[in-house]
Amino acid sequence: MRIFFAGLESTPEVYDMIDNALFSYYYLKDEKTKSGSIVDKIKMVNPKVKLFIDSGAHSFFSAATEGVFAVTSAHRQAAKDDPPDIYMEKYIKWVQDYWNLIDWYVELDIGELVGQTTVDRWYEDIKKAGIASKCIRVFHPRVQTIDEWKAMLDIESKYVALEGVRPGGLKILPYNKLVRMAYEKNCKVHGFAMTKVAYMSEVPFYSVDSTSWQAGFRYGLGMVFDEKLTTLKTVNINHKQEYYDRFQLLNPKKFLSKSIQATKKNVEIGKVSIQGYKDYEKYLNEMWKKRGIEWKD
Numbered sequence: 001m002r003i004f005f006a007g008l009e010s011t012p013e014v015y016d017m018i019d020n021a022l023f024s025y026y027y028l029k030d031e032k033t034k035s036g037s038i039v040d041k042i043k044m045v046n047p048k049v050k051l052f053i054d055s056g057a058h059s060f061f062s063a064a065t066e067g068v069f070a071v072t073s074a075h076r077q078a079a080k081d082d083p084p085d086i087y088m089e090k091y092i093k094w095v096q097d098y099w100n101l102i103d104w105y106v107e108l109d110i111g112e113l114v115g116q117t118t119v120d121r122w123y124e125d126i127k128k129a130g131i132a133s134k135c136i137r138v139f140h141p142r143v144q145t146i147d148e149w150k151a152m153l154d155i156e157s158k159y160v161a162l163e164g165v166r167p168g169g170l171k172i173l174p175y176n177k178l179v180r181m182a183y184e185k186n187c188k189v190h191g192f193a194m195t196k197v198a199y200m201s202e203v204p205f206y207s208v209d210s211t212s213w214q215a216g217f218r219y220g221l222g223m224v225f226d227e228k229l230t231t232l233k234t235v236n237i238n239h240k241q242e243y244y245d246r247f248q249l250l251n252p253k254k255f256l257s258k259s260i261q262a263t264k265k266n267v268e269i270g271k272v273s274i275q276g277y278k279d280y281e282k283y284l285n286e287m288w289k290k291r292g293i294e295w296k297d
Contacts, residue, residue: 001204001288001295003195003281004052005274007211009038013267015045017274022209025091025105026056039101052190052209053098053105055091057138060084060110084114088122092129099131104159109138116143132156136190138163141173149178153187159206164193175203188295195277197232200284204293213273222272225279230287232280 004022008014015021021042031037042049082090088108095105107126111119126132138161139149152160160182165172175191182189188206191199195210215221215234226233288294 001200001281001284002050002207003200003277004050004190004207004209005211005213005277006054006209007214008042011267011270012038012041012045014270014274015042015049017271017278018042018046018049019278020050020052020207022052022054024054024056024059025094026054026059028053029056029090029094037098039098043101051102051104052207053095053102055106055108057106057109060113084108084110084118088125092126092131095131095134096129099134102134104134104136104157106136106138106161109140111140111143116140127156136161138192139178141171150181153182153185155187158186159188159190161190161192164191175199175205179203179205183293183295186296200280201231201287204288204291206295213270213277215273222269222276224272224276225283230283232276 002020004020005018006022006024008018008021008023009027023038028037028039036044039051042051091108095102107119107123109119123132123135123137126135133156135155135157136159137152137155137157139152140163162173162175162178175194179189179191183204190207190209191203191205192208193210194200194203194205194208195212199205200208213223215223222235223232224235225231
């Protein structure tokens, strides 16, 4: 299982630790920098990093009542978003420009807004552009059938994705069934925002992603792998001595000095959480191998 770290745009200090990185095209598309894009920068620091580009589909949506979603008025008002067809044209061009740097990218899966036939048409455009071999298609049960899921398992990239658990009381997908169906066809499956221990330890995804490693930035919490309990543990960074005594991962002086700037402290906390997830990733791969699941790259 690969754990892709998302939300890395503002923390280049951790790039050297990252094996698997997820960036959103929505934020990359408007980059204006003389020193190259974020994609260029992380590859320069860490040439072996695997790069997963999300389409930014989530940024087209805003949660509404009863799980209904709509185009966000804030985005339109700020004139940041092109109409979907234009957005997709530019996305294809961007992928072509960065083809040699990225490993995978996700289709613009907004079928609930524009209709699944439009998303399928865009995929045909992707194939015509000759970039389907790195394209990840996403299954959304509200606009696709189980037969369409089965058909997706034969796409050129042999890599598909499942939406995460959604708000509004919507029915949770039968993740285990769908992932094992794909595994039998040697088709990788990504689970969006599925880094809860309950899912990673029970569903054999090829990959997952999350911004949870940033909890320390927001709440003063660090994620560490507990070898005895073989699980991720959340520890309050403010309990500095407890944190050090139980996991012996840091020199506590890094947290005791009041003169340390908050941004530097956040980076140190982030590094601990990244390492915690990487340790857990290693454990999960060994665990799933023992259970008979071993994905082929």
